[in-house]
Amino acid sequence: MKKGKLIVFSAPSGAGKTTLVRYALEKLNNIKFSISCTTREKREGEEHEKDYYFLSPEEFKTKIANDEFVEHEEVYRDNFYGTLKSEVERITAEGNSVIFDIDVIGALNIKKIYGDECLTVFVNPPSLDILKERLISRNTESEDKLKQRIDKAGIEMEKAKEFDIILLNDDLETAKQKALEIIQDFLK
Numbered sequence: 025m026k027k028g029k030l031i032v033f034s035a036p037s038g039a040g041k042t043t044l045v046r047y048a049l050e051k052l053n054n055i056k057f058s059i060s061c062t063t064r065e066k067r068e069g070e071e072h073e074k075d076y077y078f079l080s081p082e083e084f085k086t087k088i089a090n091d092e093f094v095e096h097e098e099v100y101r102d103n104f105y106g107t108l109k110s111e112v113e114r115i116t117a118e119g120n121s122v123i124f125d126i127d128v129i130g131a132l133n134i135k136k137i138y139g140d141e142c143l144t145v146f147v148n149p150p151s152l153d154i155l156k157e158r159l160i161s162r163n164t165e166s167e168d169k170l171k172q173r174i175d176k177a178g179i180e181m182e183k184a185k186e187f188d189i190i191l192l193n194d195d196l197e198t199a200k201q202k203a204l205e206i207i208q209d210f211l212k
C-alpha cells in the first residue's frame with residue numbers, strides 16, 4: 025500500500041482555508057481531514073468529532089500531559105488548538121493522505137517534523153481589507169474575537185514566504201480549482 029502524505033492549508037483567519045479544504049475533501053477521496061482538538065466554543069453548524077474535538081481546558085491539558093499531540097498551541101488568547109498523533113496515524117495507516125487546516129506556526133512545525141512528505145500551502149487573501157470583510161460577513165465572531173483575528177493577520181502574512189506554495193484566494197472558483205491541482209500534483 026502506498027504511504028499517505030501530509031498537506032497543510034494555513035492562512036490568517038478569514039482567508040478561506042476552511043472553505044478550500046472542505047471543497048478538496050468533497051472532490052478527492054484519497055485525502056482525509058485531520059480533526060484537531062480545540063478548547064474554543066462550538067460555532068453554529070459545527071459538529072464534535074467532525075469539525076473539531078471540542079474539549080474542556082482540563083481535557084486538553086491531560087492530552088498535553090500524556091504527550092498525545094504532534095503540535096499544539098494557544099492560537100488565540102485562552103483558546104488552545106492541537107493536532108493529535110492518533111489522527112495522523114489513523115489516516116496514514118488506511119493508506120490515505122492527511123489534510124490539515126491549522127495556523128501558520130502549527131503548519132511550519134508540521135513541516136519541520138515531516139519534511140518532504142509534507143506540503144505547506146498558504147492561502148493568501150487579496151488584501152487585509154478583504155480579509156476583514158470576509159470575517160465580518162462570516163458573522164461567527166464577537167467584536168473581541170474579530171479584533172484578535174485581524175490583529176494577528178499581518179504577522180501571519182509575513183510568514184507566507186516560508187511555505188511551499190502560496191495560493192491566492194480571490195475568485196473562489198479559481199482558487200478551488202487551483203487547490204485541487206496543487207494537491208493532485210503533490211500526491212502523484
Ligand SMILES: Nc1nc2c(ncn2[C@@H]2O[C@H](COP(=O)(O)OP(=O)(O)O)[C@@H](O)[C@H]2O)c(=O)[nH]1
Pocket residue numbers: 034035036037038042060061064095096097099105106107108125126127128129130131173
Ligand atoms: N496549531 C494549530 N492550529 C490549529 C489547529 N486546528 C485549528 N487551528 C487553527 O486555529 C485558528 C483558529 O481556528 P478557528 O477557531 O476554527 O477559527 P477560524 O480560522 O477563524 O475559522 C485557525 O488558524 C486554524 O487553522 C491545530 O490543531 N493546531
Ligand SMILES: Nc1ncnc2c1ncn2[C@@H]1O[C@H](COP(=O)(O)OP(=O)(O)O)[C@@H](O)[C@H]1O
Pocket residue numbers: 035036037038039040041042043044158159161162193194195196197199
Ligand atoms: N474567494 C472568496 N470570495 C469571497 N468570500 C470567500 C472566499 N473564500 C472564502 N470566503 C468566505 O469568507 C469567509 C471566511 O472563509 P473561511 O473558509 O471560514 O476562512 P478561514 O477558515 O481561513 O478562517 C467565509 O464566510 C467564506 O464563505
